[in-house]
Amino acid sequence: MAEKLKVGIAGFGMIGPVHFYNIWKKSRDLAEVVAIADPDENQIRAGLEKAIGDIRLLSPEITDAEIERLRKTRTFNNYMSLFYGNSADINVVHICLPHDMHLGVIERGIKNDKHIIVEKPLVLSSLEARHILRIQKIHRYQKKIGLISQNRYNDEISWLKQQIDKYWPIKGIEVNVDWYREQKYYDLNEGWRGKNRRALGGVLTNQAYHQLDLALWLMDYKGEDIDIEDRVNSTNKNLHPNIEVSDTVSGIIRLDNGFIKYYGTTCNPEKIDITKFKVHFNKGYIELINEGGKVYTISDFLEVPEEFDKRKDAYNLQLGRPSYGFGHADNIRYAYEAMLNGTTPPISLEDGINVLKVTDAILGISKY
Numbered sequence: 302m303a304e305k306l307k308v309g310i311a312g313f314g315m316i317g318p319v320h321f322y323n324i325w326k327k328s329r330d331l332a333e334v335v336a337i338a339d340p341d342e343n344q345i346r347a348g349l350e351k352a353i354g355d356i357r358l359l360s361p362e363i364t365d366a367e368i369e370r371l372r373k374t375r376t377f378n379n380y381m382s383l384f385y386g387n388s389a390d391i392n393v394v395h396i397c398l399p400h401d402m403h404l405g406v407i408e409r410g411i412k413n414d415k416h417i418i419v420e421k422p423l424v425l426s427s428l429e430a431r432h433i434l435r436i437q438k439i440h441r442y443q444k445k446i447g448l449i450s451q452n453r454y455n456d457e458i459s460w461l462k463q464q465i466d467k468y469w470p471i472k473g474i475e476v477n478v479d480w481y482r483e484q485k486y487y488d489l490n491e492g493w494r495g496k497n498r499r500a501l502g503g504v505l506t507n508q509a510y511h512q513l514d515l516a517l518w519l520m521d522y523k524g525e526d527i528d529i530e531d532r533v534n535s536t537n538k539n540l541h542p543n544i545e546v547s548d549t550v551s552g553i554i555r556l557d558n559g560f561i562k563y564y565g566t567t568c569n570p571e572k573i574d575i576t577k578f579k580v581h582f583n584k585g586y587i588e589l590i591n592e593g594g595k596v597y598t599i600s601d602f603l604e605v606p607e608e609f610d611k612r613k614d615a616y617n618l619q620l621g622r623p624s625y626g627f628g629h630a631d632n633i634r635y636a637y638e639a640m641l642n643g644t645t646p647p648i649s650l651e652d653g654i655n656v657l658k659v660t661d662a663i664l665g666i667s668k669y
């Protein structure tokens with residue numbers, strides 16, 4: 302068997318441990334995490350213990366020796382160490398860092414000839430994405446960049462995709478991300494989530510990103526020019542007094558293949574996460590309503606499954622949230638397979654750039 306990919310994870314806050322767990326869950330025949338980098342040693346230890354706890358739940362037969370090996374994964378206090386010194390063995394770097402750090406680490410990965418898996422959003426804007434394309438060329442980069450958009454691998458989305466293929470064309474999609482995040486969420490880790498310089502777009506690039514990506518993918522958006530109507534990007538200063546980014550966005554995107562009517566907020570007064578995704582066909586509609594991981598399906602023209610319950614996959618896991626789904630394991634495995642086979646990862650740089658073109662337009666940033 303070919304040698305396993307050697308993985309380094311940059312950033313071990315909320316999502317880094319989710320990567321660690323999911324690599325073990327579905328890709329341990331292809332890859333192993335050999336290093337983790339985060340300046341917060343306590344965060345690394347706490348994240349590792351959560352991931353190990355979840356691994357024990359998944360595979361109670363795991364040996365103590367294997368657990369000890371996972372616990373002894375080498376650690377660094379800066380992602381830079383994944384590229385230099387005794388890190389020459391690392392051939393894939395996962396970027397689980399604040400949004401503004403993605404570009405610099407992607408650039409370093411390209412210059413050091415590493416494969417890269419980057420959490421959404423790819424970078425802050427399509428201008429930054431253009432820089433990636435340029436340095437790929439300059440450095441004759443032949444490795445692969447895979448993006449995380451794990452919701453594409455949720456059961457209900459696979460089912461919806463089949464219906465869309467069957468009943469194409471669609472007239473449009475309504476996306477409604479009605480969530481709640483308290484000010485504390487924005488204040489964590491130097492408050493990066495609330496700053497334009499660090500997390501441009503706010504609710505658009507953090508929470509509603511996934512639904513927007515799904516809508517663009519399902520509507521076969523290829524990066525063409527778009528128009529935005531009825532655009533509102535606002536911030537509720539009573540609820541989130543210390544943030545610059547929008548906590549509420551809404552508008553209509555006009556694409557060649559139809560419309561996307563979007564609404565995203567982190568101000569839901571009920572303090573629960575509800576996501577609605579309604580696809581309009583010529584014949585009628587299909588709607589998915591996600592209430593904390595329980596997904597109801599409704600249609601006015603089709604027999605539909607009553608519900609998809611993502612909470613059953615959560616059992617007693619400490620990591621991840623049923624409302625997000627559990628697609629990281631597939632998302633990461635398919636990217637590794639592409640790296641090993643020399644093909645393009647199913648969720649690629651181009652997918653990331655397409656979403657950025659649309660978020661740029663929503664935010665009113667001029668095109669490059």
Ligand SMILES: NC(=O)c1ccc[n+]([C@@H]2O[C@H](COP(=O)([O-])OP(=O)(O)OC[C@H]3O[C@@H](n4cnc5c(N)ncnc54)[C@H](O)[C@@H]3O)[C@@H](O)[C@H]2O)c1
Nearest residue numbers: 312313314315316338339340379380397398399420421490
């Ligand atoms: N796919 C999803 O559902 C999902 C969910 C949550 C977050 N994310 C994405 O993951 C990324 C990280 O988000 P998060 O919520 O985990 O953020 P976080 O703030 O919880 O974690 C980021 C970590 O990066 C570390 N860090 C800062 N500087 C560093 C450096 N120089 N070297 C190494 N580490 C450094 C911080 O200490 C922190 O622990 C973002 O792109 C976010 O959008 C995706």
